[in-house]
Amino acid sequence: MEEEKVVLVDKNNNQVGLMPKMEAHLKGVLHRAFSVIIFNDSGEMMLQKRASTKYHTPNLWSNTCCSHQREKENNISAGKRRLKEEMGFVTNLYDFDSFIYQVSFSNGLIEHEFDHILLGVYNEMPKINPDEVDEWKWISIDELCIDIEKNPEEYTAWFKIIVNKYSETLKKWKLQ
Numbered sequence: 001m002e003e004e005k006v007v008l009v010d011k012n013n014n015q016v017g018l019m020p021k022m023e024a025h026l027k028g029v030l031h032r033a034f035s036v037i038i039f040n041d042s043g044e045m046m047l048q049k050r051a052s053t054k055y056h057t058p059n060l061w062s063n064t065c066c067s068h069q070r071e072k073e074n075n076i077s078a079g080k081r082r083l084k085e086e087m088g089f090v091t092n093l094y095d096f097d098s099f100i101y102q103v104s105f106s107n108g109l110i111e112h113e114f115d116h117i118l119l120g121v122y123n124e125m126p127k128i129n130p131d132e133v134d135e136w137k138w139i140s141i142d143e144l145c146i147d148i149e150k151n152p153e154e155y156t157a158w159f160k161i162i163v164n165k166y167s168e169t170l171k172k173w174k175l176q
Contacts, residue, residue: 006031006068009114011100018071025056028102028110031068035162036079036093036118038064040138043171046122047144048087049135050156056109059134062156066115079118087136088127093118096173097166103157115158117166119173141171 006024008017008031015032024031038046046064050057065086069078079093096119102112126136139147145167148155155163 004068005071006033007071008032011114013098013114015071021068022055025109025111028104028112030100030112030114032116033066033068033113034075034079034082034116034118035063035066035158036083036120037096037162037170038083038087038091038120038122039173040123041121042138044138044140045144045170046087046126047137047139048128048133051130051132051134053131056105056107056111057156060156061154062159063162065132066158069116075116075118079120083120086129086132088129089122089124091120091122093120099161099165101158101161111158113158115162117162119170141167 003020003022005018006021007015008019008029010016019029047061048064049061050059052058065082067082069075075095076093080090084090096117098114098116100114104110128136144163148160148163152160
C-alpha cells in the first residue's frame with residue numbers, strides 16, 4: 001500500500017507539490033493540515049487524548065481531531081472525513097482561521113504545517129477509534145487555559161498554539 005501523501009504549500013497556502021507524509025515530517029517541509037475543534041451547546045470543547053500507538057505525540061491531549069488534506073480535498077471534506085475516522089461522528093464544520101507553525105519532536109520528526117482550524121457543534125457521545133484515540137472529554141475554555149498553564153507537557157504543540165492565540169475568540173464563537 002502506498003504511503004499517504006501530504007500537500008506541500010508555500011507560505012500563502014499555494015500547492016507546490018506532494019510528498020509522502022513521513023518524508024515531509026522527517027524533512028520539516030511546509031504542508032497543509034487541519035485541526036477540528038468541536039463544541040457542545042454549553043460552549044465546552046471536545047478534546048481527545050491521542051492513542052499511545054501514534055507515531056508522534058502519543059498520550060497527549062489535543063483538539064477533537066486533526067490530520068492532513070488529501071490532494072484536491074477541501075478543508076471541510078477533509079475535516080469531516082477525519083472526524084468520522086477518529087471520533088465516529090460527522091457534523092457541519094466551518095472554516096475559522098489558519099496559521100503556520102513549526103515544531104521538532106524528540107523522535108526526529110518535524111511538524112511544519114499550514115494549519116486550518118475548523119469549528120463545529122455536536123452534543124452526543126463520540127464513538128472513538130482506539131487506534132487513534134485513548135480518551136476524550138468535554139472541557140470549558142477557561143479550565144483548559146488553566147490546565148495548559150499548569151501542565152503544558154500534557155498537550156500537543158499545535159493545540160497549545162491554538163488555545164493561546166484564539167481562546168478569547170473561541171469563547172465568543174457561536175454557530176451562525
